[in-house]
Amino acid sequence: MVTIAAPEAARRAPDEAALTSVFEIEGLSAWYGPAQALADITFDVPKNRVTAIIGPSGCGKSTLIRCLDRMNDLIHGFRVAGAVRYHGDDILAPSTDPVALRRQIGMVFQKPNPFPKSIYDNVAFGPRVNGYTGDLREVVEDALRRAALWDEVKDKLDTSGLALSGGQQQRLCIARALAVEPDVLLMDEPCSALDPIATYRIEELITDLARDYSIVIVTHNMQQASRVSDHTAFLLAGEERTGRLVEFGRTRELFTTPRDQRTEAYITGRFG
Amino acid sequence: MSASAVPATARWRPAIAARRRRGRTFLWLCYAATAFGILSLAVLLGDVLVKGAPGLSWDFVTGFPSRLASRSGVLAALVGTFYVALIVVAVAFPVGIGTAVWLEEYARPGALRRILQTNIGNLAGVPSIIYGMLGLAVFVRALALQRSLIAGGLTIAILVLPVVIISSQEALRAVPVSLRHASLALGATRWETLRHHVLPAAAPGILTGTILALSRAVGEAAPIILISSIAFIAFLPDGLLDQFTILPIQIFIWTSKPQEEFHAIAASAIVVLLALLLTLNAAAIVLRDRARRSARW
Numbered sequence: 001m002v003t004i005a006a007p008e009a010a011r012r013a014p015d016e017a018a019l020t021s022v023f024e025i026e027g028l029s030a031w032y033g034p035a036q037a038l039a040d041i042t043f044d045v046p047k048n049r050v051t052a053i054i055g056p057s058g059c060g061k062s063t064l065i066r067c068l069d070r071m072n073d074l075i076h077g078f079r080v081a082g083a084v085r086y087h088g089d090d091i092l093a094p095s096t097d098p099v100a101l102r103r104q105i106g107m108v109f110q111k112p113n114p115f116p117k118s119i120y121d122n123v124a125f126g127p128r129v130n131g132y133t134g135d136l137r138e139v140v141e142d143a144l145r146r147a148a149l150w151d152e153v154k155d156k157l158d159t160s161g162l163a164l165s166g167g168q169q170q171r172l173c174i175a176r177a178l179a180v181e182p183d184v185l186l187m188d189e190p191c192s193a194l195d196p197i198a199t200y201r202i203e204e205l206i207t208d209l210a211r212d213y214s215i216v217i218v219t220h221n222m223q224q225a226s227r228v229s230d231h232t233a234f235l236l237a238g239e240e241r242t243g244r245l246v247e248f249g250r251t252r253e254l255f256t257t258p259r260d261q262r263t264e265a266y267i268t269g270r271f272g
Numbered sequence: 273m274s275a276s277a278v279p280a281t282a283r284w285r286p287a288i289a290a291r292r293r294r295g296r297t298f299l300w301l302c303y304a305a306t307a308f309g310i311l312s313l314a315v316l317l318g319d320v321l322v323k324g325a326p327g328l329s330w331d332f333v334t335g336f337p338s339r340l341a342s343r344s345g346v347l348a349a350l351v352g353t354f355y356v357a358l359i360v361v362a363v364a365f366p367v368g369i370g371t372a373v374w375l376e377e378y379a380r381p382g383a384l385r386r387i388l389q390t391n392i393g394n395l396a397g398v399p400s401i402i403y404g405m406l407g408l409a410v411f412v413r414a415l416a417l418q419r420s421l422i423a424g425g426l427t428i429a430i431l432v433l434p435v436v437i438i439s440s441q442e443a444l445r446a447v448p449v450s451l452r453h454a455s456l457a458l459g460a461t462r463w464e465t466l467r468h469h470v471l472p473a474a475a476p477g478i479l480t481g482t483i484l485a486l487s488r489a490v491g492e493a494a495p496i497i498l499i500s501s502i503a504f505i506a507f508l509p510d511g512l513l514d515q516f517t518i519l520p521i522q523i524f525i526w527t528s529k530p531q532e533e534f535h536a537i538a539a540s541a542i543v544v545l546l547a548l549l550l551t552l553n554a555a556a557i558v559l560r561d562r563a564r565r566s567a568r569w
Contacts, residue, residue, distance in 0.1 A: 069457065076381055103459030113450035115469060125468065126458035173454070180458055 019046040022184055022214040023068060027082035030063050032075065036242040037063045040082070043233055043248040050206060050215045052229035052251065054222060056266070059235040060243025061218040062110075065186050068216060069105040070098040086184075103130055106177030110189040112169035114161030114176070119144075119153050122161040122172055126180040139179055147175035148205050167198025174205065185209065187217040191224065203228050222267055226255050234263050320546070324539030332540055336506040337522065342533065346541050348505045349522035352421070353490055353548065355509060356518055359425025360432060360489050365482055367429075368436030372478075375437070376444040377466060396434035403431040404495030412499060422512035424499045431495060432485040439481020443474040475563040483556030487549045493520030519545045 021044035030038040038060045045051045045068075053061045063072065070091065072078045083090045091101055115122050123140045132139060140157070144150040149171040153164070161172050170190060177185060187206070191199040206215060206228045219225050225232055232255070233248045247254060247263045258264040335345020371392075379385045407427030417423040447470050455465040496518055505517040519541060526538035 071453065071457065074453075074456070099459055099461050102457055107453075107457035109450060109453060109457075111450060113448070113454045115451065115454060116473060125455070125460075129458070129460045129464050129468075176454075176458065 019049065021045055022047040022086065023216075024085040025064075025082075026085070028064070028067060028084060029081045030060070030067060030072070031079045032063075033077040036240070038067075039242045039244050041235075041243075041245045043245060045214065045216055046231060047214050048210065048212070049230040050210045050217060050228050051231045051233065052225035053216065053218045053233045053235060054220070054225045054266075055235035055237075055243065055246075057220065058241055058243075059237040061220075061235055062188055063243070064235065065188050065216055065218045067092070068184070068186055069102050069107055070096070071102075071107065073098055103180055104182055105184045105186060106180065106182035108170070108173050108177055108185065108187045108190045111193050112166055112173050114164070114169050114172050116160065116162055118158050119161050119164070119172060120157040123176050123179045126176060130180055132180075143175040143179035144172075146178050146209070147171045148201065148208075149175055165198070167194050167201060170194060170198070170202060171205065174202075174209075178209075182213070184214045184216065187215065189218050189220065192220070199224070222255075226251055234260075234266065236262055236266070317546075320539050320542050323536055324541070324543040327537045327540035328543060332537070333544065337525075338506075344526075344534075344537055346519065346522055346544055348508060349517050349519045349541070350544065350548070351508050352500075352505075352516040353518040353545075355421055355516065356425045356428055356496075357486060357490055357552075359422065359512075360429045360486055363426060363429035364432050364436050364485075364489075368433050368482065369440045369478060371433075371437045372440035372444060373466065373471075376441050377462070377470070392434050392437050396438060399494075400431055400492050401494040401498070403427055404498035406430065407495060408498045419500055419515055420512060421509045421514055421516040424496050424516060424518070425512075427495050427499055428489045428492060431492065432489045435485040435488070436482045439485065440474070440478045443477025443481060444470065446477060447473045472563070472566065475566075476560045479559045479563055480556055483552060483559070487552045487556075490518075490549060490552065491520055491545065493518075493524050496521055497524070519548070 023045035025045070026042050028038060028041040029036065041064060053064060055061050066072045067080060067084055068086075068091070072080065080092055082092070084092050086101070086105075089096065115125065117125075120140055123143050124136050127136060127139050141150060141154075144153060149168060152168060153172075161169065164172060170193075174185075174190075191202050194202065203224065206217065209215060210230075217225075217229065229251045231249065232251045234246045234254065235243045236246045237243045247258060247260045249259070254263065255267055258267065332345050333350065334347050335343065336348055337346075338344045375385060375388065379388075404427060407423060407430070411417045411423035411426050412419060415423075417426075451469050451473060452465055455469050456462075460468070500515070500517050500521055505515060509516045523538050523541045523545065526534040526541065529535075
């Protein structure tokens with residue numbers, strides 16, 4: 001079907017055009033002071049799908065995902081060029097309010113980071129600051145159910161979020177992010193601090209959530225990427241530590257018939 | 273020549289007994305250091321209590337100084353100390369905590385922040401008498417506040433300001449960055465993040481540091497010697513512009529008198545001052561524990 005061999009088109013999966021995208025990343029480059037962390041990244045993140053960003057340590061995966069909710073703004077000396085369009089608007093433009101943006105785009109971090117408050121207050125904080133006027137109890141219960149945590153915590157909503165196990169804490173963080181009814185969920189290596197069973201539960205949850213949300217997940221675990229994601233972006237950095245996009249495509253195709261030999265080398269474990 | 277010629281065991285000298293001995297020696301040095309500190313404190317306290325206890329009475333606490341040691345009391349100094357502490361709390365705490373928040377949470381790293389930080393560090397080490405001279409020049413003379421309660425209170429407030437700033441900064445720095453990220457990622461503003469997460473998490477540390485700074489301030493005599501008229505103060509200050517005295521000054525005055533009886537009541541006044549300091553420290557611990565409980569780490 002696809003006959004054009006231009007490199008731009010070759011990077012895309014054949015039926016990509018049929019999917020609407022939530023982010024259009026175009027020519028994205030990023031610097032920490034003088035050090036360039038990302039160079040000319042271009043790909044579209046499809047809506048209501050799970051997109052994995054994989055690559056070895058230091059390839060700029062986290063930098064890339066943090067560009068999507070402007071969390072890099074907090075880092076002194078961080079600079080970015082190119083465009084990230086979210087529903088058509090360039091979120092990197094100075095006129096974009098990061099506070100309004102982050103309310104739409106939830107984020108789950110590498111290490112579970114619940115607030116040192118009750119489970120209830122952890123989940124209720126987002127709706128509260130964002131001026132939710134409905135029934136908070138309902139929102140909290142709904143978010144905890146979506147995060148598959150409700151049954152475990154419904155009788156102890158008053159205890160500290162930090163009293164939960166690591167995996168439960170991470171699901172609490174997911175519930176907290178879901179409580180503000182975001183459009184996108186960004187997950188920066190959400191399982192790297194968890195044991196295999198907790199990891200399995202989070203992966204199950206990601207698959208469930210993909211029905212309602214667009215999810216971008218950074219992972220250094222290729223099995224995880226192949227299990228949970230529909231699309232995968234593979235990043236690689238050379239000696240100079242500048243991450244570049246090697247390949248983006250449907251996960252199944254990228255893992256079974258990679259177009260770039262570096263992708264093949266990475267997924268078969270020949271380097272990393 | 274080759275190492276394998278030597279039997280393997282000969283190349284190792286574990287000397288575990290000697291290594292254990294070194295550890296024990298260090299432990300004993302630590303015991304000795306601790307004992308030295310505690311013993312000297314105990315001797316000092318014992319001495320003050322033995323000398324001061326006989327003079328302690330309700331009349332002593334509620335009386336004014338007199339020409340006769342037997343009829344003297346510390347009320348004016350006690351109340352003066354209390355008011356000075358109030359002024360320090362009202363001035364140094366908000367200004368100090370505000371400065372710390374700006375430096376830690378808002379100021380961009382750069383030359384300005386570095387210069388400020390270095391100078392605040394240096395100011396914390398400036399001898400307190402220098403602050404007394406500053407207070408004398410600025411508050412007493414330039415602002416024409418005279419030798420008043422407010423001039424003394426402001427001087428002490430400025431004296432403890434660097435300590436308040438530094439201890440608050442440390443408390444803020446101890447709050448994990450991940451907590452700020454969690455809040456910001458939910459669409460909270462900077463202020464909401466500070467108000468709901470960072471400040472409550474830093475509160476126990478800020479309280480401990482600042483209340484310890486306050487108890488140090490309450491024991492300061494040097495700067496106030498320059499500010500308060502070391503005269504005979506036999507009345508309570510009615511307003512901020514009234515003359516005043518504080519416990520350390522009263523103690524200083526009594527110990528510099530030639531008569532033995534005054535030395536004895538100076539010891540009694542020291543006991544009163546110590547009781548006040550211990551009360552303040554106890555308050556610090558209670559407040560800190562309460563703040564800790566409200567954050568459920």
